[in-house]
Amino acid sequence: MPGHGPPHGRARRPGFGWPVYAWGLWDWGSAAFNAVITTFVFTVYLTSDAFGPGADERLGWALAAAGVLVAVLAPVTGQRADRSGRRTFWLGANTVAVVVISASLFFVAPSPDYLWLGLVLLAAGNVFFEFAGVNYNAMLNDISTPATVGRISGLGWGLGYIGGIVLLLIVYFGLIDPEVGLFGITGENGMDVRVTMLICAAWTLVFSLPVLLTVRDDTTARRRSARVGLLRSYRLLFRSVADLWRRDRNTVYFLGASAIFRDGLAGVFTFGGVIAAGTFGFSAGQVIIFGVAANIVAGIATVLFGALDDRFGPKRVIVLSLTCMVVAGLGIFLLHERGATVFWVLGLVLCIFVGPAQSASRTFLARLIPEGKEGEVFGLYATTGRAVSFLAPTSFSLAIGLGLTVAGPGQSAQYWGILGIVTVLLLGLVLLLPVRSRTLPDTALVSR
Incomplete structure (x- = not known):
């Protein structure tokens, strides 16, 4: 599978x-956009009465x-970057774009006249x-070995x-x-x-610099690889998916x-x-405090559930997590x-199970991959996730629209958006149930 093999032939650092x-500091810096802008501050501000x-x-x-654009373009961006060795x-070009957009927010x-400016900038940033x-x-x-890849990813x-x-x-405490x-x-x-928003832009920029100044591009790969057009990149991608479908459909089912x-x-x-503020009346400060609690709970739960993953298997962890999240989401809807x-x-409760489900999903795939195909299939794992990134926002909006129809004019129906998110989780759970799990030797899980 082009673009997802060994990292440009370079020796990995032990x-x-x-x-x-x-x-790892890039992940620290990216929290400015992911947590502060998209989740707990700017989206809450943008959906306020103002x-x-x-x-x-x-x-x-x-x-x-934004998800549709990602679905159309993201599947080949990593492949093309790999082929060019850049x-x-x-990473730097796209991060700078995120920094500029963050500052532009x-x-x-706070006026209806600026709503579409905020929406367009937020979508582009995503x-x-x-x-x-x-x-x-x-x-x-590039920065791990077979013996450290899991711990480094977790870091x-x-x-x-x-x-x-x-x-x-x-x-929160400063502003x-x-x-x-x-x-x-x-x-x-x-x-x-x-x-x-300006602080977020500076935060992202400062903590992105270390990786951009440390991890160098592989110019030899750039010289080895012929330039491939966008359409050709998609043909290569579809060929890889077809090959995997013929070899191991169970893995394809799990990817979906x-x-x-x-x-x-x-x-x-x-x-x-957004729901905390609009449906439950949280102030901006209360949303941030909830966000802090949510991140702490998710982080601790992810570490603790790792032991359950090893003992009972990742599929059981995922099924348990998704089931509990569906029940909790329905509870929020019914008891709002x-x-x-x-x-x-x-x-x-929802946050407890988010991290374990994500972590166990990666482990589950590692146990499915035939030895020697790890890089290829994990690359496709990233691709498929981004290709459907429009589902949750679409379901959220459709559910609110349905709620407005049921509630009638002048009524608030934002809490119906919870049903949209629950629907996506439930669909993923139903599709996961028939997928067979498999246990491979430990060496097969990390060999490249």
Whole structure:
């Protein structure tokens, strides 16, 4: 499978040296866009009353449109970067785009006149963030060995959770919670949130520099690889999928199922803050505090569930996690009139199972892959996840639209969006159930 084999033929660095930590710091920095902007601060600000009615539904459609662009373009971006040997270059280019867009969110003033500016910038930021993630994930092989790949991957994941918590606390206590925050900034004209966007841009830039200055592009691969057009890149991708379908359909079934439920998992964090504010009346500060608690719970649960994964198998962990999330989501929908306590309890239950489901999904695939095909199939795993990244936003918006039809004019139906996320999770769970699990020798799990 072109673009997903060994990393440009370079020798991998042993242990946990500086390149590993430089790579992990990108995840720390990316939390500014992923946690602060997309989840707990800017989307909550953009769907507030200041931007007029229907902003939450339009947010869902804007993110859905971004997901369609990702589905069309992302499957070949990693492949093309691999072939050209320019992973670091494209990681840098896409990260800079995210930084510029993050800073530009400062100009989104709290008025309906600025709603579409905010939606377009947020959607564009999501597209470039996903493209950057393709190249970032592809670097894992460059800075790890078969003996350390799992721990190094976990280090990056953990730094992302921690980075989100640290930045959320900084902006909450420094800008959003005080009546007069740092530099004399107040909430007038949304200035506390808007300045937070500038801090996010700086945070992303500073913590992205280490990996961009440390991991070098492979110029020899650039000379070896012939230039391939966009259409040719898609033909190569489809050929790889067809080859895998002929060899191991069970793996293809898992790739499809996991792509769907992983998008549902992403939807939990993307729209969690929006629902907390719009349906349960959380203030911006309360949303941030919930976000801190959610990241702590998700991080701890992911580590603890690793032992269950090893003992009982990853499929059981995924099925348990998705089942509990579906039940908790339905509970939030049915009990929404009982107030914020319902969201605190059941919302954190949802967060308990997000990380374990993601982690066990990767382990499950590792046990399915035939020896020697790990890089190829894990590359396709990343591709399929991004190709359906429009599902959760689309389901969220469709569910709200259905709720408005049922509730009637002038009624709030945002809480119906929860059903959209639950539907995606349930669909992924149903598709996962017939997939056969397989246990391979430990050496097969990490050999490349």
